[in-house]
Amino acid sequence: MNKDKHMSHEKLLRLCYAAMFAALIFAATKLIQIQTPTGGFVHFGDCFILIAAWTLGPVYGFAAAGIGSAAVDLMGYAQYVPGTFFIKGMMALAAALIVRAFMKKNSGLRFAGFIVSGLAAEFIMIGGYYLYEATLVGYGFAGALEGIPGNCLQGAFGAIFGVILFKVIARTGILKKMNAYAV
Helix, strand or coil: CCCCHHHHHHHHHHHHHHHHHHHHHHHHCCEEEHHHHHHEECCHHHHHHHHHHHHHCHHHHHHHHHHHEEEHHHCCHHHHHHHHHHHHHHHHHHHHHHHHHHHCCCCCHHHHHHHHHHHHHHHHHHHHHHHHHHHHHEEEEEHHHHHHHHHHHHHHHHHHHHHHHHHHHHHHCCCHHHHCCCC
């Protein structure tokens, strides 16, 4: 296969993987919800955002995270669609770039890179939704504080289970076959 055909084949594969992850993120957010004692719920969507970022890299991870998450908001939370697209996309972008930086510095820091990038991504989610709700949704800075505890719980859940699931998936060998970004 010549070089141009190989590059277009790789781009097509990445696009297909991004579409698959967008669908996984949508399903994991919309269909798999766990009730919390606070009356809210947590979901596996953020787990798959992190896995998409670590598998696809910053560009395709951003697209998968933004599209999959924003599609959920189209079903009843339309005012959140632009914010969710950007916030969840930025989570993936940051997670991919941070984990890659850790991997380049020292292979002994690989696991720490996944943890730090997962936590950084979730802090983006918490801060992003706080600012979005305070300004563009109109809750005001005091009113938007109400969402922080639930978002912190969602963030912790997403980071912990994202790292665990990625490590489990990595042991299967599929990520190497996919030419994953952070393997």
